[in-house]
Amino acid sequence: MATLIRPPPPDPEKSSIESVLELFRLSDIDPNLFTNKQPLWHPPGARGVYGGAVIAQCLSAAMRTVPDNFNIHSMHCYFVLNGSSEIPIIYHVERVREGKSFCTRTVQARQRGQPIFTTTMSFMREGSGGKELVKHSVEMDDVPQPVKENGSQRFPQGLEGPFQSQRIDITNHRSKYPQLKKTRQWIKARGKISESGGQAAHLEALAYMSDSYFIGTVARVHRLWRFSNSRPIDNNKVKIDDDVSKSVRDLEEQEVAQSPMETRPEIGMMVSLDHTIYFHAPKDFRADEWLFTEMSSPWAGDGRGLVFQHIYTQKGKLVATCVQEGVVRLRQQEQSKL
Template sequence: MATLIRPPPLNPEKAKIENLLELTQLTDIDADLFTNTQPLWHPPGARGIYGGAAIAQCLSAAQKTIPKDFTVHSMHCYFVLAGNSDIPIIYHVERVRSGKSFATRTVQARQRGRVIFTTTLSFVRQNSGGEKLVQHAAKMPQVSPPIEGMDDLDNSGAPTGPFQSQRIEIYKNDSDHPEEKRCRQWIKARGRISPEGGHEAHLSALAYMSDSYFVGTIARVHKLWRYSTHRKDKSKSSIDEEDLKKLLAMDDETLKRVKHVDAHDLERLRRMEKGEDITKDDKPEIGMMVSLDHTIYFHNPRHFRADEWMFTEMETPWSDDGRGLVFQRMFTRDGTLIATCVQEGLVRLKQAGESKL
């Protein structure tokens, strides 16, 4: 059962991401308990649900327990266990502190009594900084604008998901130093977020999208192969066999629109189509890549729309010992810095003796 209570019909007046992130308050049990109203997405090949859903729904739950003149400015999250898309999630909000200028909440996401995700959030009262302020912000790099009307695709070649993205060529992609590279994209929620959702809906949508292939930046800057279909340990593959066949059947222009298929992936797919054995390549292959923690600092939380194009830039300053660190900046289209995100993830390569594609 994917939800605790039978889901209501989707509200056509709301954006797809609003419907997806909607919560049901379990008032009869506890006013600070919530559950997912709609089933959650399990990405193909992933160990559990899409992590952005847990991040966004925890934020949404916490926002329902604070005064309207308070806004989130930071949240610090830990992925504890893989979420099961077939089991409802219960979100428990703890009201740690409610002060004059700041409020603190913790949220635990549980399935069958076990914590799968936990976060601590801090909220600040609007305009509590005073009239005189210390101000500066990083500048958005000059990049090509998004192309209106061009939609991205999933592995099967269909436009899908609650948000869309357009990748920009990786900055310094030919560098021998992965830490110098920058992975860039335009991103926005599909449709139009309703006035009823308020700034809270835009913040939750941003939180959802902030996890979009975040730790995957490490694989991208190292040009690692991420499309295995067979694992020695019999765990889920990184892509379904049928989806791989669909990718192989696409032309180059279509493949360039598929989420997370980079130029080096396209080159390998074309070699596979020709019958070449890519398992003999010296290039390492990802064995496991999952998020461990996720932090978001919200800078201008009431001055953006998540259903309008936002620019994101990701870089990775370090990776070693089976882990990697990634930084992300998010800007409005006009260059306003709206969020800075940090994520550490597990990044393990396939070891000698493990089967490859």
């Protein structure tokens, strides 16, 4: 069973991303325990559920335990085990610290009694920084603006998925130096996030979308094959709809079309290890309006890769910075038997 309690009917007043991330509070057991209302998405070919959902639901659980005048400013996450889409997730919030200016929470996501994900979050009391502030920010590049719906629209989780994106060409795409390249895209939640969801719903949606194509940046800047005709994704291994299956096949065809005769190394394994989000302006954006994300990889080696991500509003305000490290292993050539 994918949820502990029967999922409620869809609420027409809420956006799809709100419905995906809704939690039940298990108050009769422990007011610090929560569980997912809806089954979580398992990406085709992935080892477990989409990590962005667990990140966002941990954030949602923690925010319910802090005063309304405290805002999230950072969360540091570790992916411990693969999460199953067939088993409910239990989120346990620990109230680590209650301070005048800062409070701290840790959240463990558990399945079968084992932690699959753990995160520590820090919240800051609104206005506690003082009247005189040190301020600066990295500026957003001059990039093509998102366009109205056309062929450039992408739905990473199918046509009914909770968010959509538009990719922009990689900067320095032909450079031999991967660390000089930047992958860029516009993202936003589909539909309109409800007034009842408040800014918490926009923060959860940003956290959810921040994991989209994140560690995959390493593969893109190295121009590695992520899909192979010799090793096609078996859609029978995970339950996915036709729209998501089509999205995966479109990506496969896109890679082949871009370099049909090129011999390049192929990804053998790529999974996230950790994920950090710094929320710079938690009340100054809407996740159902276009957000610009820019990703770069300063380093890769020893079977791992590191990626930085900046997230801006359409007007160029930097609202979040994210960091992720993951396993990035090449498919090894079979050694000839002696």
